[in-house]
Amino acid sequence: MKNDSPLMGFWEKLRMKLDRVSSTQGSTSKYESQVDTGVSDSTTISSVNSTTSTLVTVNVYDMLWINDYVSSLGIGVYHTGVVVHETEYSYGGHPLTNSGVFAMLPKDTSYLGENYSHKLTLSMGYTDFTAADIALLLDSMTADYRGDQYHLLHKNCNHFSDAF
Template identity: 45%
Template sequence: MNFFLVRWPGEPVLLNVYDMYKINEFTSNIGLGVFHSGVEIYGSEYAYGGHQYPFTGIFEINPRDEKELGEQFRFRQTIQIGYTDFTEDDIKRITNELGKEFRGDRYHLMNNNCNHFSGSFTKGLSRFILCGQDIPPWVNRLAYFSSWVPFLERCLPKEWLMPMALQHSLSCRQDSTCSEASTPQY
């Protein structure tokens, strides 16, 4: 009897995409939707948002939990990006390192947003290569398009910068009454 050792490809790396505004019901069909994204791995989702402080804007939520993000977010779909051999501890170290680049005070709706973070995290634009695959271009198409139409950025609401989950993380950082499990360590 012959036995073959089957090697699993590693941990799945998933991209969770959210519609950020009801207008997507109309505009996403022409390729100009407004989307938020986060990378899901090992049962957690990592995303990026803006705030005024010079530390990480990366936060962790339960995967596909649009309520944790806020009322302007609606879960759209999950896209499998690839697989990784990094461990959970490695992922924590990587997000900690990426937090130096993706600080809250460096968030920019068009040039350094949540979708840029997701692409950097999955493709490995920093020194870490999670799975070597980029996110689909349509997820961040509006940011690219707006670089050609500068006034568009001024038309978008500023509250899109900070999801509720990031607001909670900031509150926990300033308030020692939050449980350690809900406070990001990056």
């Protein structure tokens, strides 16, 4: 049975990247690893027409407490956050009806908790959106990503990262 979900492209790319990193670095269930993108998290490029492009990356985190159990099955569970303009944005659940979207410093695993370890960073390309544009975009997404609507399989941080 073929899954025609619009997220499949995202999931397939993420799985291929994770497989490549895991196969070259061995087991990473308790150890941090990272793909060097060759550019800093805040890299900007000015084009000929004087617009500024900003690098967009996705940070992938190993969820150690879950992956300690499921890694023997050949699968993993990961948290993701999108980094743009030196801020990382993600989505998490809570019992309230307000937004579950949150901002943090990039790769700040202490903010996420002790069971999260940065695994790798994926370069997604560049955006011409300003920080104000990003704020408007996030504001338009908050109603769709309320804290009480979080679901581990059907509406999680990876769905948010893909939509963002």
